[in-house]
Structure formats: structure tokens, C-alpha cells
Amino acid sequence: MKWVFGMLTVLPLASLAQTPQATETTPGGKLFGGSQHFRTFSIGVNAGVLMPSVATGGSNDFTKWQLNYGYGANVKWQLLHFLALRADFMGGKIKGDNSRELGNGAAPNRRYESFETTLKWSGSLNAVFNVATINWLHKRSAAQLYLSVGGGLAGYNPEVTTPGGITTEYKPSGSIKEFYVPVGAGIKFKLSDVVNLDLGYTMHYLDGDNLDGYNYNPPTKDKFSYAHVGLEFALGDRTKPQLQWHNAPAVMYDEMVAQRDQMKLELDAQKENNAKLAASVEKLQADSDxxxxxxxxxxxxxxxxxxxxxxxxxxxxxxxxxxxxxxxxxxxxxxxxxxxxxxxxxxxxxxxxxxxxxxxxxxxxxxxxxxxxxxxxxxxxxxxxxxxxxxxxxxxxxxxxxxxxxxxxxxxxxxxxxxxxxxxxxxxxxxxxxxxxxxxxxxxxxxx
Missing domain, CATH: 3.30.1330.60 (OmpA-like domain)
Structure with a gap:
């Protein structure tokens, strides 16, 4: 778990230290031009680790959690430069056991030695907020922080193993389906005009106590988290920039500079015409005799x-x-x-x-x-x-x-x-x- 916190601590600092020249040639888009000037849809794939715990704390029914593989995909629609809707799909395995000794030698349960839950599928709809898209330090953004929150449904099948080595299915008749609330954070890097690197961490709060195959009395709410590395691919016309990287202050500044330069050119041309006119009038009015x-x-x-x-x-x-x-x-x-x-x-x-x-x-x-x-x-x-x-x-x-x-x-x-x-x-x-x-x-x- 420590490496997860380390990743979330170091990556924001890395985003502030990024040099923007290597990632984007122009801020792109008009200030009030509408979303039709941008690419707003993207798809992503990711892989990482699942664990039966979350960074905000809370107990589980087994003393020690284990890391295991996870995988996922998503489809995202960028509504505004700071707000998107993202549909997430995820699968993998979640494991834990009672090998860790607590201070009093007890554990939430001693009936089972370990559990292994197959997360067959999960789907959620999330609102994604880009909290560092507007960059007042650089005209081009190289990295951005984001937060996400939503709701979804998961289907999974836990198996529990007794101290004697007997493994049984927690629900033999089929999968368990439960509602969950995903809350996540991450950092995204712009590798090119098409591809973004996505590093994220999401906590999942289940509406039930069945994830680890043990329903503790009184009932608690099981939790699990997913740390991932993924790639996001922007869809649409490559000549258009991605809306999520749109830096409105930079575009506003560029438009003001362009208007100022155009006004200066027009003013210089008018001054030149006035000088020619004054010379012509002076020549026309000259009467030596x-x-x-x-x-x-x-x-x-x-x-x-x-x-x-x-x-x-x-x-x-x-x-x-x-x-x-x-x-x-x-x-x-x-x-x-x-x-x-x-x-x-x-x-x-x-x-x-x-x-x-x-x-x-x-x-x-x-x-x-x-x-x-x-x-x-x-x-x-x-x-x-x-x-x-x-x-x-x-x-x-x-x-x-x-x-x-x-x-x-x-x-x-x-x-x-x-x-x-x-x-x-x-x-x-x-x-x-x-x-x-x-x-x-x-x-x-x-x-x-």
C-alpha cells in the first residue's frame, strides 16, 4: 500500500515540473468556438493490481490483503475541458488471508484461512474532473491531475479456504451482484496528439459484506481498490486538439496578442496613408506666385x-x-x-x-x-x-x-x-x- 501513496505523492510534483514544449505544438481551438473544434471521445485500456483495501482505511474480514492482477477498459466523452463522463469496465482477482498476527492474536474470523474472489465483471459510470487543466504557468499542458466519482454494478464469485485446506464457493448457485461507488484520482500525461498515459488509483465501496466470502456480524461494507497504468486513445479528426488539454487562459492570451498585432498593422497603415494625403494636399495648395x-x-x-x-x-x-x-x-x-x-x-x-x-x-x-x-x-x-x-x-x-x-x-x-x-x-x-x-x-x- 505504501507504493500507492508514494505514486500519488510524487506524480503531482512531476506534473508541475513538466516542460510543455515536448508535448503540444499549439494550445489549439478557439476560446468561444464550441466543442466542434475539438476531439471529445476517447477509449482506453489499462492493467494493474487489485487489493481488498482502500487508502481511506477501514477493516476487512481477513488480517492480510494480497496484490493480484486486474485489467480494464473505458470509453470517455469530454463534455467540457474540465468535465467528462467515463464508462469503466473492469475484471481480475482479489485475494487475502489471515497470516498476519494482530496485537491480541485475534482476527475478525478464524473460520477460514484465506479467500480468493474472481471479479468476473464490473461496470460503472463516472464523472471525471480535470483539476489541473487550466495552466497559468505554461501555455501548453504536459500533465493533468483528475478526480472521479460515480456508481456501478459488480458481479463476482468468492471462494474461501478453511485452515484444513478445504476450498468452497461462498455462493455455489451463481455470482453475487452488488452496487458500488468508485472514487478515484490519477495523473495523465500527453504522449502525443493521439495517445495519453494514464496512472490512476480508484477505491470501490461495495453495498454489502460479501466480497471476501465472509459476512461479519454486525455487517460491514467491503471495499477494494485498483491501481492501474493505462493508455488512452483520442478518437476523431487528428487536426483537432483534445478538449481535455484545452488551456483557455493560453488561448485567450494568444487571441489578444493577435488582435493587438492586427490593430497595430492597421494603425501603421492608416498613419502612412494620412502622411501621403497630407503631402498631396500640401502640394495641391502650394501657390508660389x-x-x-x-x-x-x-x-x-x-x-x-x-x-x-x-x-x-x-x-x-x-x-x-x-x-x-x-x-x-x-x-x-x-x-x-x-x-x-x-x-x-x-x-x-x-x-x-x-x-x-x-x-x-x-x-x-x-x-x-x-x-x-x-x-x-x-x-x-x-x-x-x-x-x-x-x-x-x-x-x-x-x-x-x-x-x-x-x-x-x-x-x-x-x-x-x-x-x-x-x-x-x-x-x-x-x-x-x-x-x-x-x-x-x-x-x-x-x-x-
Whole structure:
């Protein structure tokens, strides 16, 4: 019995000292992915020793118990990473005799010299609790402790031998069938993704006093135990990990690291895009000679500031003072409809001032109108109240400037176009609804 206690004492220490790198490549499975991502069924075989005593103590009807062989098999269904249902089957022999002298020279019985019980069969259903699956020290588990408890039925046939050497069957008419409660503990090692090594010890509490072939008066409850070494084989898709080895804290940590890295990549990409956009806007707004035409479109650089220029930045012919003043231009309803159409079709890239190509056609018609009638245009950019106030003000200004730059690139006179940004300060609808915010994100055109 001492070696059993030694095994149960040393093995937990060995489990804590295990190095996880040799047994599992990844923690496996998703944190909230469900059991379909794991293997949950397994079968096992084992062999060991049976003895008519248990570690928790209690007397039997013979003074000395003996070790004898036992064997078993099981089928297990892992419900959760820490809980499983296991059906156990076991057989073997249990022996004991009265060779050990007690202090007073007496024994529970002297009618028989020894007994031998053949455990023909036993079956039980057990709940198995993994008490060391969640490993806060290592990302991969190499060993786990477990406890089990359940209930079952055993069929056995005792034979007793008298001091004179006469052996008789305790129940000649057949086997004894009794209910029992198995309570066990053990340690399991993960040898591979398929095979686990199982070392266990189970105490069996019988609902009767017939196991050793002697019914003591007053009746007591016979007990026996089984210490075993076994192999467990996981069933199912080998690409899936075993649920019983699932380490939820490790999976949670890995998922958080992956999300953090992905967010960092996205943030770096956004910073790079913002830098490119700022450089483009700065290049677009550069006007070295101050004539109102960006250097990017100015075909006549270094024009004196006093000169009036056309959309290409080239000086306009000097006005003839002898000629009559300019003819008044009438803005028709068709002109206003053309501008309204341009407003309705104006679209920008999300969160940016880049004009989408689908808006070019209507803007081209506005540019042609401005050139044809020499009209002036005021552009007013607006946003909703989502985001930082300063960023919204800057975005509204950039979008108005982008429209101006495009119209100038189509030949419109930059000196007749004014671009202003108002940010979120002048809403035309409520910002509490998506539809209202959509209306507030706009660029207004005013021709005169």
C-alpha cells in the first residue's frame, strides 16, 4: 500500500515540473468556438493490481490483503475541458488471508484461512474532473491531475479456504451482484496528439459484506481498490486538439496578442496613408506666385500678384477702358439645376478629401458653366459631429479645397472660387440619426 501513496505523492510534483514544449505544438481551438473544434471521445485500456483495501482505511474480514492482477477498459466523452463522463469496465482477482498476527492474536474470523474472489465483471459510470487543466504557468499542458466519482454494478464469485485446506464457493448457485461507488484520482500525461498515459488509483465501496466470502456480524461494507497504468486513445479528426488539454487562459492570451498585432498593422497603415494625403494636399495648395492657381496646375509661374490670370495661371488680356463695362450675366434655373446635380453626385472617399471618379462628370459641367459665364462660386464644406472637432474642421476645409482644385484643373478661374470649411458647426439635420448625419456631411455650392 505504501507504493500507492508514494505514486500519488510524487506524480503531482512531476506534473508541475513538466516542460510543455515536448508535448503540444499549439494550445489549439478557439476560446468561444464550441466543442466542434475539438476531439471529445476517447477509449482506453489499462492493467494493474487489485487489493481488498482502500487508502481511506477501514477493516476487512481477513488480517492480510494480497496484490493480484486486474485489467480494464473505458470509453470517455469530454463534455467540457474540465468535465467528462467515463464508462469503466473492469475484471481480475482479489485475494487475502489471515497470516498476519494482530496485537491480541485475534482476527475478525478464524473460520477460514484465506479467500480468493474472481471479479468476473464490473461496470460503472463516472464523472471525471480535470483539476489541473487550466495552466497559468505554461501555455501548453504536459500533465493533468483528475478526480472521479460515480456508481456501478459488480458481479463476482468468492471462494474461501478453511485452515484444513478445504476450498468452497461462498455462493455455489451463481455470482453475487452488488452496487458500488468508485472514487478515484490519477495523473495523465500527453504522449502525443493521439495517445495519453494514464496512472490512476480508484477505491470501490461495495453495498454489502460479501466480497471476501465472509459476512461479519454486525455487517460491514467491503471495499477494494485498483491501481492501474493505462493508455488512452483520442478518437476523431487528428487536426483537432483534445478538449481535455484545452488551456483557455493560453488561448485567450494568444487571441489578444493577435488582435493587438492586427490593430497595430492597421494603425501603421492608416498613419502612412494620412502622411501621403497630407503631402498631396500640401502640394495641391502650394501657390508660389500667389495668383490663386496651385503650382501643380500653374502653366505661367511667377505671374505678378497684380495680374489677373485664367484657370491655367496665365495673365488675362488687359481690359480696354474705352469699352463698355461687362455685360450682366443672368443665372438661369438650368444653371442652378446643374449645380444642384453636381452637389447630389459629389462623393468623397470615406474619411478623406479624395473625390470619387463618379463625381467628375457633374463637376466638369460646373467648370464649363463657370468658364462660359465667368461666374463666381463659393464652396462650403460641412461634416457631422462624429470624431474630433479639429479633425472635422480640417476635413471640411480639405474637401472644399479638393473641389476647387478639380474645377481649376478643368479651366475654371481660381480667383472666382472661394473654398471654406465649417466642420460640424452648421448642421442642417440632427446628428442623432444616421440619416441626419448623412445630410450634414456635404459641400454646398453657391454661384453668383
Amino acid at each position: 500667389g495668383d490663386g492657381v496651385s503650382d501643380l496646375f500653374d502653366k505661367c509661374p511667377n505671374t505678378p500678384k497684380t495680374d489677373k490670370v485664367d484657370g491655367a495661371g496665365c495673365p488675362l488680356p488687359k481690359a480696354d477702358t474705352a469699352k463698355p463695362g461687362p455685360v450682366q450675366v443672368i443665372i438661369t434655373e438650368d444653371d442652378r439645376r446643374l449645380v444642384r446635380d453636381a452637389i447630389a453626385n459629389l462623393e468623397f472617399a470615406t474619411g478623406k478629401s479624395d473625390i470619387k471618379p463618379s463625381s467628375f462628370a457633374s463637376l466638369n459641367r460646373v467648370a464649363d458653366l463657370l468658364k462660359r459665364k465667368n461666374l463666381s462660386l463659393k464652396l462650403a464644406g460641412h461634416t457631422d459631429n462624429v470624431g474630433n472637432d479639429a479633425n472635422n474642421m480640417r476635413l471640411s476645409k480639405d474637401r472644399a479645397e479638393s473641389v476647387k482644385a478639380y474645377l481649376v484643373s478643368q479651366g475654371a478661374n481660381p480667383s472666382r472660387i472661394e473654398a471654406t470649411g465649417y466642420g460640424e458647426t452648421q448642421p442642417i439635420a440632427t446628428n442623432k440619426t444616421a440619416a441626419g448625419r448623412q445630410k450634414n456631411r456635404r459641400v454646398e455650392f453657391t454661384i453668383f
